[in-house]
Amino acid sequence: MFELGFLGTRAPFFMDSVTLIVAFLPLLVAGAISLAKAKKYKLHAIAQMVIFAFSVIVLVYFETGVRVGGGFNSFMDGSSVSHSYAFFVLILHIIIATITLLIWGISLIRAKHFLQTGVHKLLGRVSFVGIVLTSLSGIWVYLILFVY
Numbered sequence: 001m002f003e004l005g006f007l008g009t010r011a012p013f014f015m016d017s018v019t020l021i022v023a024f025l026p027l028l029v030a031g032a033i034s035l036a037k038a039k040k041y042k043l044h045a046i047a048q049m050v051i052f053a054f055s056v057i058v059l060v061y062f063e064t065g066v067r068v069g070g071g072f073n074s075f076m077d078g079s080s081v082s083h084s085y086a087f088f089v090l091i092l093h094i095i096i097a098t099i100t101l102l103i104w105g106i107s108l109i110r111a112k113h114f115l116q117t118g119v120h121k122l123l124g125r126v127s128f129v130g131i132v133l134t135s136l137s138g139i140w141v142y143l144i145l146f147v148y
Contacts (some may be wrong), residue, residue, distance in 0.1 A: 100130030
């Protein structure tokens with residue numbers, strides 16, 4: 001988990017793995033959304049649930065690695081970026097990711113009800129935008145911590 005990663009930076013393996021998964025998450029979700037657009041609603045529902053569950057597992061793996069690895073300050077060692085700027089970006093990323101995870105989870109749990117009220121599509125769009133922003137801000141944090 002803590003051996004040197006594979007992206008050519010000083011990041012540990014788990015951080016490279018999670019960053020790669022987060023980078024591709026919007027593409028996976030876009031694929032699941034395309035199933036709904038093709039009126040393959042059952043496959044759309046299954047894909048969304050699998051991607052969501054996988055994302056939660058990745059999040060637990062990431063959080064475990066961060067805690068065992070010494071936390072933000074430990075990973076900040078070696079970065080040329082100011083601590084306050086990096087911390088601001090991290091907090092922004094956490095806020096975006098948390099809100100996105102909550103909205104995405106609620107839209108999955110309440111999908112049938114929201115379909116009847118017309119809210120599901122709106123929450124899906126908001127979730128997708130949040131997933132894209134989570135991906136971009138997560139990559140931003142990675143670059144701050146391990147590249148610059």
